[in-house]
Amino acid sequence: MILTANNLSVSRGGVTLLENVSFTLSEGQALIVRGPNGLGKTTLLRTVSGLQPVEEGSVEGEDNIAYAGHADGLKATLTVTENLRFWAAIFGTSDIEPALEGFDLIQLRDRLAGNLSAGQKRRLGLARLMVTGRKLWVLDEPTVSLDTASVALFADAVRRHLATGGAALMATHIDLGIPEAEVLDLSQFKVKAPKLSQSDEAFL
Numbered sequence: 762m763i764l765t766a767n768n769l770s771v772s773r774g775g776v777t778l779l780e781n782v783s784f785t786l787s788e789g790q791a792l793i794v795r796g797p798n799g800l801g802k803t804t805l806l807r808t809v810s811g812l813q814p815v816e817e818g819s820v821e822g823e824d825n826i827a828y829a830g831h832a833d834g835l836k837a838t839l840t841v842t843e844n845l846r847f848w849a850a851i852f853g854t855s856d857i858e859p860a861l862e863g864f865d866l867i868q869l870r871d872r873l874a875g876n877l878s879a880g881q882k883r884r885l886g887l888a889r890l891m892v893t894g895r896k897l898w899v900l901d902e903p904t905v906s907l908d909t910a911s912v913a914l915f916a917d918a919v920r921r922h923l924a925t926g927g928a929a930l931m932a933t934h935i936d937l938g939i940p941e942a943e944v945l946d947l948s949q950f951k952v953k954a955p956k957l958s959q960s961d962e963a964f965l
């Protein structure tokens with residue numbers, strides 16, 4: 762098992778949003794969480810990734826996660842290659858070529874990240890996942906700014922990751938082109954009578 766969420770409650774802004782969320786992710790499995798704007802998808806992904814505290818319930822496996830959220834986290838004054846090398850060094854890996862190839866960044870490898878277009882920045886942010894060596898990719902709206910061809914590159918990268926024993930947990934409003942992905946509708950976990958949470962501390 763790569764990730765287990767057990768009766769998890771998550772909160773933002775001092776209000777519990779979702780409760781009793783339980784799911785598991787195994788090797789080769791992709792799970793898409795769905796729900797309307799503001800339901801708590803981002804909050805759930807941040808909580809399972811250890812970026813904010815678990816209010817109730819438990820998460821197992823959070824130490825094997827690579828998280829890609831709304832912020833791109835790129836170093837604007839480093840080149841594409843330097844950004845990937847930087848992340849590879851942080852995660853103790855070294856080969857960045859598959860990431861450059863997988864996200865069509867070869868031609869852009871010497872461009873400063875700060876000079877990339879929005880979609881190119883997103884491709885680089887996603888390419889970073891491939892150099893982490895982490896088993897579980899947690900992705901919040903990964904395809905924002907991507908054109909159709911880039912969405913297909915992304916889907917291919919996820920499918921390769923699944924085929925090599927990885928897993929993915931994703932929040933998205935669009936069809937990612939990963940037919941084997943399962944869907945978890947979070948509306949069923951929505952808190953019916955909002956209550957104040959114990960804490961809203963976020964680890965940024």
Ligand SMILES: Nc1ncnc2c1ncn2[C@@H]1O[C@H](COP(=O)(O)OP(=O)(O)OP(=O)(O)O)[C@@H](O)[C@H]1O
Nearest residue numbers: 773774775778796797798799800801802803804805
């Ligand atoms: N710091 C905060 N203080 C108060 N409320 C917050 C704070 N951060 C987020 N919220 C609220 O928490 C709720 C859940 O936000 P979250 O980003 O998890 O939703 P989401 O399901 O990912 O939405 P979307 O589909 O729009 O991305 C929203 O109603 C949001 O306005």
